[in-house]
Amino acid sequence: MASRAVRSLRLRTGSAKVQVRSFTSWWHRWVDGKNPDNPQAAEVSDWLREQKIDPYLIPRDEIEDWRRQYLMRKHYPEYDVDKTKPEAEQQAEAEDPWGRLCKRKGHVVQRWQRMYPLSE
Structure with missing residues (x-):
C-alpha cells in the first residue's frame, strides 16, 4: 500500500522537470541576425516583416541570396543605378538600396508575400 502512494506522489510532484529554453531555434536566431551577430x-x-513576409519560412538559399543582393546595393551605391537619369535622381536612387532591390527583384517579393505570409 505504501509503495502505491509513493509512486503516485512521485508522478505528481515532478519526476519530469519542465525545461525552458531561452530561444526558439538556431534557425530563428540565424534569420534574425543574432547568431552569429549580423546586423x-x-x-x-x-x-521582410514590414513587407508582411515571414522570414522564418523562406528557404535558406533564398534568404542568403536576398541578403547578398541587399548588401551589394548597400555597399556599392553605384551598382544597379540608372545612368540615363540626371545626377540628382541618381544620387537619390543610390541612397535607397531597398528601392533598387525591389525594382529589380520585385517579383520575388510578390511571390514571397503569397507563399510565406506573416501571421499576425
Whole structure:
C-alpha cells in the first residue's frame, strides 16, 4: 500500500522537470541576425516583416541570396543605378538600396508575400 502512494506522489510532484529554453531555434536566431551577430541579417529580417513576409519560412538559399543582393546595393551605391537619369535622381536612387532591390527583384517579393505570409 505504501509503495502505491509513493509512486503516485512521485508522478505528481515532478519526476519530469519542465525545461525552458531561452530561444526558439538556431534557425530563428540565424534569420534574425543574432547568431552569429549580423546586423545586416537583422535589417533584412525586419524589412521582410514590414513587407508582411515571414522570414522564418523562406528557404535558406533564398534568404542568403536576398541578403547578398541587399548588401551589394548597400555597399556599392553605384551598382544597379540608372545612368540615363540626371545626377540628382541618381544620387537619390543610390541612397535607397531597398528601392533598387525591389525594382529589380520585385517579383520575388510578390511571390514571397503569397507563399510565406506573416501571421499576425
